[in-house]
Amino acid sequence: MSALVTISSYRLSLVDTSRCFAATWVVLFHMSEGGHIASLLSTLPALLSSAIFEAGHLGVPIFFVLSGIVMKATTFQIQMIPCNAFSxxxxxxxxxxxxxxxxxxxxxxxxxxxxxxxxxxxxxxxxxxxxxxxxxxxxxxxxxxxxxxx
Incomplete structure (x- = not known):
């Protein structure tokens, strides 16, 4: 097996999974803030409701940091000259x-x-x-x- 990994096949499974959870957390936050799940929230313990729904806005910076890691990993072998940067x-x-x-x-x-x-x-x-x-x-x-x- 070659030590080189092609960019198209390179995936960071843990990072991709974490990004999925961060994005889902944001969606749950918006569902809560929009009043779409009020009856569900009323049945949950306050700590659980707070952690899953009310703190979901924290998923945004987490998602962006993880996306930066993915972007760096996918561009690792690319020399960043102006032409490549514009592309x-x-x-x-x-x-x-x-x-x-x-x-x-x-x-x-x-x-x-x-x-x-x-x-x-x-x-x-x-x-x-x-x-x-x-x-x-x-x-x-x-x-x-x-x-x-x-």
Missing amino acids: FVGRRLVRLAPPYYVAIAFGIFTIMAKHMNGQTEVTIPDGKAVAAHLFFLQSFFGMGQILSVF
């Missing part, structure tokens, strides 16, 4: 931007629907806010989030 960023954008844009569009649609139903406390984002979100620059420009999860 890497481009591939990441192609993978991450479309679902982000769909979520933003869905969020704007939902906000507009709420506004049309008389919920005027909900502010419809202006063109500048949408443009900033499209380029991932909303925090840089100090704009509020269209969706709280971003």
Whole structure:
């Protein structure tokens, strides 16, 4: 067996499994915060409810740290020269931007629907806010989030 491992076959099973648990923890947090499982929460002991659902926001930084480990492992044999770095960023954008844009569009649609139903406390984002979100620059420009999860 060769000592070299090809990038396409290289997997970190423990890290991948941990990322899955971190992502699931975040989903459980959102289910709890959204009030979708109130009856379930009322039947659980407080300590269990707190650890599994209320602390789920901690899954986000855990997921990102583990993702950084995976990214480093998959790019370990690649020399990071500008050409490779731009290619890497481009591939990441192609993978991450479309679902982000769909979520933003869905969020704007939902906000507009709420506004049309008389919920005027909900502010419809202006063109500048949408443009900033499209380029991932909303925090840089100090704009509020269209969706709280971003």
